[in-house]
Amino acid sequence: MGTLLFTLLLTALVSESSCIEWSSSALKEDAAVYTCDNSDLTLSWEVSKTTGETIVDVQWFYEGRSQELIAILSHGQLNVMPSFSGRVELTANAGIVIHRVTTGEMGNYSVEVNALDENGDFVTLRRKASVIIGDGLMTTDGQLHAYQMAVAVFSNSTQQWHVVLVCGTFIYHDTPPFTLEWTTPSGQSVSSSQYKEGQFLLLLDNPVSGGSYTCRVPDSSASVACLHGNSTDVSSTVVVDDVKSRLTLLEAENRQLHADNRQLKVELDSVSTLLSQHLHDERTKQVSFHATNLKDTAPSDDDVLIPTTVHNNQGNGYNPATGKFTAPYNGTYCFMSSLCGYGSGHHIEVSLMVDGKQDLVLYTDFGSAGDYDAASLQGVVSVRAGQSVWLQADGGHNQFSTGSNANSFSGFLVSYDL
Structure with missing residues (x-):
């Protein structure tokens, strides 16, 4: 309680203190x-x-x-x-x-x-x-200079290419406390679209209207722009050729099309490389195994069934010493088992274990006569690289045939994950 009270008091003192x-x-x-x-x-x-x-x-x-x-x-x-x-x-x-x-x-x-x-x-x-x-207009030479940019500019807001008119150049590092107005060929007055690196920009609407465009400081902003007396009417005019402007837009769109095509080619090449690698992997990452001849034909409960005779082990995933298959790749695998048993009072009860968890169970009862009987299982499961799959006896009454090829455990890779 004392420690808690001290902590709360210290927190209060810290929160109330401040430095100039x-x-x-x-x-x-x-x-x-x-x-x-x-x-x-x-x-x-x-x-x-x-x-x-x-x-x-x-x-x-x-x-x-x-x-x-x-x-x-x-x-x-x-x-x-x-x-x-x-x-x-x-x-x-x-x-x-x-x-x-x-x-x-x-x-x-x-x-x-x-x-x-x-x-x-x-x-x-x-x-x-x-x-x-x-002292006067804050530009590099006290004047306004309007001109048309040689290349079109793409606007993220309109998602279009635009012919751009420029007026400046001002010495303000940040946006000036005023904007420039433009008079279009139709006599309409519009404000600049943006200010960038000392210049006011006007993005023309499409299709471009040819004619004279004049930029000037609005009368209401003359004093803020340091214009006084007879120097308040400062302007500059640029003549826009609508045909040349349309060609400028077409050139920009063509350049963008070529850039998009180059990017598309890069992406297609990447996909092609992945596909080639996939096809190569499909040919090289082949996994299968087949094993027979159980080491113990009367296993106890939870014992692993161990087929010791290996007929095929492509990919070296099966271990005949442990009876377990360890997946070399992430993928979908198919596993099969065929088992034969006999004896009165016995049966076959076996589970397919995937990474320690029961996935499938097969069961058959020989009956009182104790005749031979057979059972099989088959499962398609997803297995991660490094995980193991095996057959495991359930209960203590399993009795399998001693024939070398009477019992088997097999599996193969259906498809691997990228």
């Missing part, structure tokens, strides 16, 4: 943060702590055009360095907003939180973010 750590909503390590020139840069770092845990100080650093301290928070007082004076605002307990950042302030920003945990031990947390500041 980053909040789940805090920027992840090496996160990419994007903002526009002369805009606000928000670095949303936050630390989770419990009662008894204390933040001693927080320091923010910038590494880009130089390596310098941005600000330090100590004893509730935020002290900002001269180069960032008047532009830094504290958010949460470890995050800051830097107002009016410029493209010259791109680089790595980091934070260091020094704290004391509930045990009074010193704890330091550090995180870093990569900040990209755009």
Whole structure:
């Protein structure tokens, strides 16, 4: 009882204790943060702590055009360095907003939180973010470039091949906070299908409609895309030839057909190899045996009947010293036995044993006259490689003929398992 109480108390103490750590909503390590020139840069770092845990100080650093301290928070007082004076605002307990950042302030920003945990031990947390500041459209050259991909692309969602239009190339590592719109030859406005490796993609519907397709940043997203004043109307146009596009689709489908055929050939070759191996095994994995001449013609109860004269033992599965057949392969086997007995007050009662379990039983009674009588059994059973099959006497009144060929035990492999 005392041990149980101590265990429960220890479990409760462990479950209630925690260590100062980053909040789940805090920027992840090496996160990419994007903002526009002369805009606000928000670095949303936050630390989770419990009662008894204390933040001693927080320091923010910038590494880009130089390596310098941005600000330090100590004893509730935020002290900002001269180069960032008047532009830094504290958010949460470890995050800051830097107002009016410029493209010259791109680089790595980091934070260091020094704290004391509930045990009074010193704890330091550090995180870093990569900040990209755009002046105009955040592409490699400040422009949009639309073009048609040379090859068609297969879409898992539509299960079709599509002609693809591309517009970019942006410097965002992740998906930008906006999407590009496309104007089709019919004047319809549609959004990009996806963003991949700095480019917005538009998968054209089949059949492809030829004509001019124009990509642009929506007016509602101009400020997010760092477009200002007269630079907000940024677009690029690509002309799609419907005939060439259909040929592009046919080429893609043809390549896929050839690839499928190659794969089918590989699979057929594999099946052919397995079939050849199977046919080879059918010819080589042949198993059969036939044995006569019982070693003991008056066995006791549960004795194994042991035919000692082997006429056939293909596969060497039968052991004339034990009377048992051991399967060399997994498969279906057929076993047979023909037994002859005589004598008043005696009978034949024998079981076919498969891996120690009774599978078949034969029984015949000689009657009071004690004349000769014969009995036979036959069974088709599944046997695993290494399992044994034998004949076993039931009861103590078996009496068999002493003739060398009067009693027999035989078997053969019908089919083996792959």
